Amino acid sequence: MSTPHLFQPMTVRSKEIRNRIWVSPMCQYSCENQDGMPNDWHLVHLGQFAAGGAGLIMAEATAVNPAGRISSEDTGMWNDEQRDAWARIVRFIHEQGATAAIQLGHAGRKASDYRLFDARCGTTKPISEGGWRTVAPSALAFPGFDVPEELDIAGIDRVVDDFAAAATRSVQAGFDVIEIHAAHGYLIHEFLSPLSNIRTDEYGGSLENRARLLLRIVRAVREAIGDHHGLFVRFSATDWAEGGWDQDQTAVVAAMARDAGADVFDISTGGLIDGVEIPVGEGYQVPLADHIKSASEVATSAVGLITTSEYAEEVLASGRADAVMLGRELLRDPHFALRAARDLNVHVDYWPRQYKAVQWKARQPADN
Ligand SMILES: Cc1cc2nc3c(=O)[nH]c(=O)nc-3n(C[C@H](O)[C@H](O)[C@H](O)COP(=O)(O)O)c2cc1C
Numbered sequence: 001m002s003t004p005h006l007f008q009p010m011t012v013r014s015k016e017i018r019n020r021i022w023v024s025p026m027c028q029y030s031c032e033n034q035d036g037m038p039n040d041w042h043l044v045h046l047g048q049f050a051a052g053g054a055g056l057i058m059a060e061a062t063a064v065n066p067a068g069r070i071s072s073e074d075t076g077m078w079n080d081e082q083r084d085a086w087a088r089i090v091r092f093i094h095e096q097g098a099t100a101a102i103q104l105g106h107a108g109r110k111a112s113d114y115r116l117f118d119a120r121c122g123t124t125k126p127i128s129e130g131g132w133r134t135v136a137p138s139a140l141a142f143p144g145f146d147v148p149e150e151l152d153i154a155g156i157d158r159v160v161d162d163f164a165a166a167a168t169r170s171v172q173a174g175f176d177v178i179e180i181h182a183a184h185g186y187l188i189h190e191f192l193s194p195l196s197n198i199r200t201d202e203y204g205g206s207l208e209n210r211a212r213l214l215l216r217i218v219r220a221v222r223e224a225i226g227d228h229h230g231l232f233v234r235f236s237a238t239d240w241a242e243g244g245w246d247q248d249q250t251a252v253v254a255a256m257a258r259d260a261g262a263d264v265f266d267i268s269t270g271g272l273i274d275g276v277e278i279p280v281g282e283g284y285q286v287p288l289a290d291h292i293k294s295a296s297e298v299a300t301s302a303v304g305l306i307t308t309s310e311y312a313e314e315v316l317a318s319g320r321a322d323a324v325m326l327g328r329e330l331l332r333d334p335h336f337a338l339r340a341a342r343d344l345n346v347h348v349d350y351w352p353r354q355y356k357a358v359q360w361k362a363r364q365p366a367d368n
Pocket residue numbers: 024025026027028060061103181183184234268303304305306325326327328329
């Protein structure tokens with residue numbers, strides 16, 4: 001019997017990823033002292049997925065500069081202390097045989113929020129409480145948030161430089177893969193979508209102009225990380241809104257980003273517009289990953305309510321994506337990949353040696 005698709009390794013640049021069950025980036029809002037430093041929580045949180053057999057562990061949206069944080073408790077990669085704190089986590093992930101990835105982002109007009117588990121989440125934290133002035137392509141507010149400042153060209157140049165510097169530090173910390181966060185209504189997505197970008201300069205208007213910031217960042221990050229590291233882009237492939245960003249524009253820009261040096265497209269949706277109706281259900285974003293994969297002949301990962309090994313295998317076996325990313329199901333069961341191997345009758349050699357007895361027991365008669 002051939003190996004199920006979920007457990008076939010995938011090579012991205014010089015890295016072989018041991019399987020195609022990947023951890024979706026999940027903000028933990030858990031930095032102490034508002035210093036952007038990952039700590040013991042991040043080590044345990046990400047480390048459990050590596051011990052649990054996932055192929056690639058994607059660290060949360062990590063800000064390339066302080067103004068790019070969603071909340072004051074977000075992780076950062078804008079200084080060497082943060083880089084060194086990440087290096088400890090990367091070492092642990094590698095010791096478990098998993099691939100270490102980090103999502104780099106800038107939250108744009110949705111920055112300076114309260115963290116998710118604060119009742120005030122969804123409103124701008126005032127400067128008097130440690131918040132900051134937000135920036136965006138245009139001075140258009142997201143509902144609940146303050147009106148952002150329109151970025152000028154020098155400000156745009158700084159954002160590109162900050163992504164490149166953060167990518168350099170990520171490689172120094174040992175990360176194998178860098179993901180650029182161009183989704184969920186944050187800065188890069190705000191440039192892409194005509195609903196949040198009404199600029200009249202070379203960064204607004206045509207698709208080419210709206211994609212200019214992303215493509216500059218892809219090129220700058222590729223130059224910073226060299227040829228051996230993987231570069232992913234997470235897109236929201238639709239705003240789920242009339243006149244907004246959609247799957248056809250995503251497919252065109254994904255092809256441009258591939259030519260600029262990106263390897264894999266991580267396909268999510270939404271986040272730009274409040275109150276839109278999203279047809280949520282099992283694998284509801286898979287058709288978008290499928291569309292972008294076939295329209296642009298690029299590698300994609302699918303994410304969103306993929307919760308069983310059988311369904312995840314079906315997504316890959318039908319050729320609709322190259323890998324699956326899981327978020328909440330992995331919070332429920334960090335050992336999802338090891339369980340999936342058992343469900344699909346696959347022998348994997350990456351059970352943590354400390355857990356080998358469990359594996360042995362499971363293969364013996366119950367009374368043994
Ligand atoms: C606690 C939490 C934090 C998240 N943080 C991020 C993030 O940092 N970056 C991102 O692109 N998506 C983030 N997401 C979205 C997930 O990566 C994922 O796309 C989404 O949860 C859908 O997948 P799921 O149905 O498997 O959970 C987050 C989701 C959760 C539940």
